[in-house]
Amino acid sequence: MNDIPGIQVADLDALDPRSFAHNGAINDIEEWWVNHRDWLEECGYKLRPRYQHGWQPSWNPDTDFYPHFEDGQVSYKGRIMDAVRQLDGVYVVFKKVPMGPGVDEVEVNRLLSSPALASDPANHSAPLLDVLEVPDEPGQQLIVMPQLRPYNNPEFESIGEAIAFFHQIFEGLQFMHQHHIAHRDCTNGNIALDPSGMYPESFHPHPRRLHMRRDFKGKAKYYTRTQRPPRYLFIDFGLSRIYPPELGPPIDIASRGGDKSAPEHIDTDIPCNPLPTDVHYLGNLIRQRFIFKYRGFSFMRPLVDDMVAQDPDKRPQMDEVVMRFKEIRASVSSWKLRSRMVRRDEAILNGVYHSALHWHRRLGYILTRKPAIPDA
Secondary structure, X not given: OOOOOOOOOOXXXXXXXXXXXXXXXXXXXXXXXXXXXXXXXXXXXXOOHHHOOOOOOOOOOOOOOHHHOHHHOOOOOOOEEEEEEOOOOEEEEEEEEEOOOOOOHHHHHHHHOOHHHHOOOOOOEOOOOEEEEOOOOOOEEEEEEEOOEEOOOOOOOEHHHHHHHHHHHHHHHHHHHHOOEEXXXXXXXXXXXXXXXXXXXXXXXXXXXXXXXXXXXOXXXXXXXXXXXXXXXXXXXXXXXXXOHHHOOOOEOOOOOOOOOOHHHOOOOOOEXXXXXXXXXHHHHHHHHHHOOEOOOHHHHHHHHHHOOOOHXXXXXXXXXXXXXXXXXXHOOHHHHOOEOOEOOOOHHHHHHHXXXXXXXXXXXXXXXXXXXXXX
């Protein structure tokens, strides 16, 4: 499930049509957050102006189109809400998580955010900032995470930027597997980008307004990945599990997350080892989102083909994936690494224009000694 969606949308036609029926008014989903606003403030978190006491729309309903206004951004993700931590002004995101048997999300989050694991640079898991138990709803809790962006928003500019991304997600999944954790949904929607370096002035948190400033007064300014390399983080541990090694090899029913292309999803009643399925998820992500979408990634094909092998037992474990990728990375020339990401369906005239812009930036990166692979 994609809890932090991130298609950069400037076209108003892409807005959720349900919002038009309410003319920007608070909807039923948002009411829960309005009703818990005071409690959240007592806990140290403040919601956006739209959800405050006495809110009145800043637009004229007779003459204005409310999606053009900051407080007109309607939310339809009932489990997710953004806020500001009042102590230090840090932007955060809440996620509703039920309590009870079989719910391991908080347990996995706590383990990965424990001091011993959080200090390891190989840990690419989104940190858990807080856990709040909802006072009037026994069994309901909110986990608090930093505000992140989708890993591919903004888009990658160079092959080297993509290589840095591959390195981090391979390292991060290897780290989880070494600590006996299977993510079980490490798919396209559950990998995010820490924006603190690239977006020092932040951005608007609404999923369809990530390209805007938080105050809606223009577009958010940002640095490229090459200028300020980001860290990539795994999110959404709702399907994740910890498998104590003393109980033997991990065996579980296949999860039904964002990617259902793994062969073990054909018959989900047959238990299987979830670690090779994690490997398939990352391999398929690279295959679908990079190899099939862009030119120039043929050097990744042998490894990716093995990662998505039909037989889970023939897929490499993450230790082998990391080792093989290290060799692949070292074999790619600097010229290739600095090459532009070119879509397979790119029109010729668009290609000429974007190539000219890319060469201008590329020369600047070389002169300022920016590495071809911008590792965080």
